[in-house]
Amino acid sequence: MNLDLAFAPLIPLAALIALTLAGLAVAALCVFGRTRGAWLRAGAIACLLLALANPSFTREDREPLRSVLPVVVDRSGSQTLDGRKEQTDEVRRQLEVRLQGLPNTDIRWIEAGQDAQASDGTELFSALRDGVADVPPERLAGALFVTDGVVHDAPPDAKALGFSAPIHALITGRPDERDRRVALTLAPRFGIVGQSQRISFRVEETGKGLGRPVPVIVRRDGEEIERLDVNPGEIASVDAPIAHAGVNFVEIEAEDAGNEITTVNNRAVLPIDGVREKLRVLLVSGEPHAGERTWRNLLKADASVDLVHFTILRPPEKQDGTPINELSLIAFPTRELFAQKIDEFDLIIFDRYARQGILPIVYFDNIARYVRNGGAVLVAGGPDYSEPGSLYETPLAQVLPAEPMGGVVESPFRPELSAVGRKHPVTRGLPGSQTNPPSWAPWFRMVDSRLREGDAVMNGPDERPLLVLAREEKGRVALLLSDHAWLWARGFDGGGPHVDLLRRLSHWLMKEPDLEEEALRARAQGKSVTIERQTLKDDASPVQVTLPSGATRTVTLVQAEPGLWRGVLETPELGLHRAEDGAFTTLVNVGPANPRELSEAVSTEARMRGVAEGSGGSVRRVTPTPGALDVPRIVAVSEGARASGADWIGVRAAEASVVRGLGVLPIFSGLLGLLLLVGVFALTWAREGR
Template sequence: MTFDPLIPAWLLAVLATLAAAIAAAGVARRARGAALRALGLLFLVLVLAGPRWRERTTAPLPDIAVIVRDRSSSMAIGDREHLADAAFHHLVHTLPKSTRLVVASVAGNGHDGTPFFAVLRDALSSIPPKRLAGVVAISDGEVTDKPIPLPSNVPVSALIPARGNQTDRALALIDAPHYGLVGHHVVLRFAVSDHGMDDRGMKVPVQISIDGKTVARLQAPADRPVSVKLPVTHEGGSVVTIAAAELPGEVSAVNDQAVFTLTGVRRRLTVLLVAGGPNPGLRTWRLLLKSDPAVRLANFTILRLPSEALAAPVHDMSLIPFPVDQLFNRDLGRFDLIILDQFSNNGLLLPPYLANIAAHVRAGGALLIEAGPEFEGPASLADSPLEPILPALPDGAGTVTGGFTPAFTATGRRHPVTAPLMHAAMAPWYRFESARRVRGVILLRTPGADGGAPLLVLAHEGKGRVAMLLSDQYWLWARGALAHDEAMAGPAEPLLRRTVHWLLGEPALAASRLTAHIAGGRLTVERRSLKGGAPGSAQVTDPSGKSTTLALHRIAPGRFTASIPAGAAGVWRVSAGGMTAYAGAANDDPAEYADLAASDRIFAPLARRSGGRIVWLGRTPKPGWGGLLHRRRARLVTGARDIPLLPALPAAILAFVLIALAWWRER
């Protein structure tokens, strides 16, 4: 019943109050006709209130059941995916009548695990709460976000593709250093956790390897952080693997290990530059070396020899004495690279000091010689204790003058020091020192039908390296570039920089090198070689131990590459040409792999509070809908009709008749 007042509600309330007061007063005085008057006033108020009877027609609405399917990577373990698919299709085919099904899937975005409840919240946003009959999760139970509030009368159930709660061991990195100084140690922190069992403090065997070589074995207590010092042995990247022993009966061993790349960084390298005298190229050397943040430069320029006569007393001269003994005896080991710029053996350095330089190079140091006209004759460094380590020696022709353009040799087109400069403009030089190669490789030469004379020669000597630039004209390129003279500009700065960094042992400039890296789910292999011939192949071993032969293809002179999918996490080993490289594939989603054991620890409390069910699909592969739904019986209003309970005119006439009878009775 509803009301449709003929007057405003406030006025109707006032009139009803007055009518009640009048009727009450009459009854209190026991006046004659009081009952008739009260009845007449009642009818009058009801007429003004407009009582109506409303009839509605409705239609039943189907209940809504929500199924959220877990399609994260952990569902691919064992037969979880098969059990989940079979249960889902069974529920779809046995859906009760007058029930509508809403299906949502959760797969994560690659770094946040399984955000189950975020997907559920989005699915429920368009469903009327009065029609929600139940929520069913088909999941292994390992979700990574927090539960959301749900209506208390809506059952929440979980179908878990396992026979019961499982166990799993996981190794997690707490602090993995990505950079470290060569020759020092870095601290690695990790923890081993066993899920599905209580074994806190139990010792777990752990093995740590760098580039496939075991560097540490230890017993790590479960569920407690462990710190280990790792050595940084060389510059560049190293693949570090931490692997825990498998837990008996665990569901998967894929998260028993962790992989990361540790990059070795050298301290600031110390370079000693000694110029035999002031020359136009000295400024270029100083600008190049002082602009490199990784280099600390010590520069000495010889302005006079001790044997030269002075026109003034020694105490009036402002020249600094050359600290020969300190540089080439006591402190020689402090220098990573020694550059002798147009330096002649004219008695300034005694043979023992030059022998010290040769021994320093063989022990791992580096030497670069820029030769000028002083390279010929009795003062040549070729006639000194340095001769056994020099890659080129004079051939008797001396200094050759005349314009020529330096050219790349076949080796120079492949070597990483000069290969990137092949398409650079090469302006002319006007002088070089005639020499013959005795060891090492020639990267630049003079043009000529017989192959030309060597200009830039690189060689290994013991543990160290030696380079010779057999012309003092490279500064012309630097000056041409500064003057914006294209006819004289050339790659002076990149040529010298790359030569210096090769001498300092930069791994990226190694002549023969095999590298492997993983990005975007693919393993890319690149081999660099100074030899020609067919590209050949590489042997790839994945983390499971399976080997694959990978054919390489040529992308540039001396460079060959290939790639394959690399979905498995762990260490990938690549072998080719007698070299070995490693690449580490970490788990794409650490949150997802933190715990792979199927469990009801999250959904069981929700099921108990809401009256839902936990179904282990390993025991009940085809569960029914019983206990998964709570009937809501919602209805939709399809029409309505209002029927007046008191016809206005007859009721008003009756009210006035009763009031008149009451007046007559009072007389």
């Protein structure tokens, strides 16, 4: 019970202060003027002022509140290593027994760190703040942590805690642990396809018996690219070639040191996004026609394409009297384009081009060789492809997949996807292709031809090949046997998906990975790995997935749409997964590429020492003893007392309380106040009346 004196003035405070000053002045004059009854007058004035101040005694009945002691148990990935999980479970069991005898204290257990690998490390102090967010700081008796010390959000000192109570950390693990890890020091995120990116790393070691040069293997997309020996602690560098657009996985793996607590961190994974420099396209337009600018407009609108466009409007043999000053001043650089710099282009397009004496025959042989070495050619032909002077009458015919039959079909027809075309990524799912016939505008002309090789993904009337795609050794060829695609671009009769079709076609020719007709892909979302198999075949083989630990899982794929098969794996592990179906192999990383949780897995006392000792607490290992763990006793200590000893740790007894009752006793109110005032004034009158 607390007893306090309180005031509740009956008049405004300013008036009370003024009266008090006036009363003090009158009393002083009486006392120093030696007036009869001066002290009684001063007492009467004081009693009157006290009555106006309305003093009262306040009594509070308080009930002490129970203390709250949070115990944070680390369940992160590093706590599963080297028997630490069993140590943690045993420490918790012993704490449950010992904390039962702690007086007037509620124990709050907080399991933390389960998602440490998927996040940015172990965050035990964030879990502590969340777990006691409803507890006033003065009620906290302290905090206990059961952890291996691999904590990534420990504050540097106790000032950041927000409460004043001892912090104690019980460290699991062994003091003689060995570990070897790879740490990246220079990790580029992007690289230019066809070039190399420099990666720097360091091999770090903890424990006895280490320090010798370490064999290291570097792989890209699972393929070994370099072996080297690295001195621990020194920075080493490798140049990794960026082979393709999209993610290139570079792995750097150090040899197992033997008797390590984990080998997961012996390997560092670096995903590098391969980006292409601007794709260089050469567009050669022949005979002028209504759709001449269709290809130009499409390619110029693509920011990733660097277009070089030539139009042959006037062959050399044409003599029509056109003044020289009206002719182009730029000669067609045939030798430079088709002999010297042909390999610099990613794609060459011939749009209604026929031999007009501009290109010597030997240059067409160069173009065929360019295709076989990995280049790409697209021929968008009209009647020119079946007439004398056709490109099929040049050495380029060696790589062209369809032979003209000498005629042109000139009647309305709607282009249709073939059975292969419904599976091929260039034409699969084109808007309007779902109906029969397709809901797009008709074309009116196509070249009659015979398929020699490749796949006809679109057909014309009587299933004549209309769009043919083919591979020629390392290169690719596409043949569009109609010059009426511009009708879709102009919106004739509702138009058609010309942008989707022509863009996919050009990017397939330039080897866009997403448009490969035979491919195995995998992507991760959370711990779900979605595996997709793109194929033109009628079925897809099961996929074998190798987890980071070396365990394997088999995923059966089901058809999601024509040409695309899909399966989902719920993986129990984080890290780099390898998927293969016998024909293709792909990699996918689940979670962070190099989980911070396991990058430094050796148990440590250092990270918790600053905040624990700054709060008056302690950090100690629960070193195994024969048959048990060395878990200290827990006792309650008062504010300011020592909070740890050789075999014990202390928690503070909270001083918080709650008011259960309140009593108020006014002094100058009612009969008591009246009697005091009357009595004082009566004494004053009696003294002066003598």
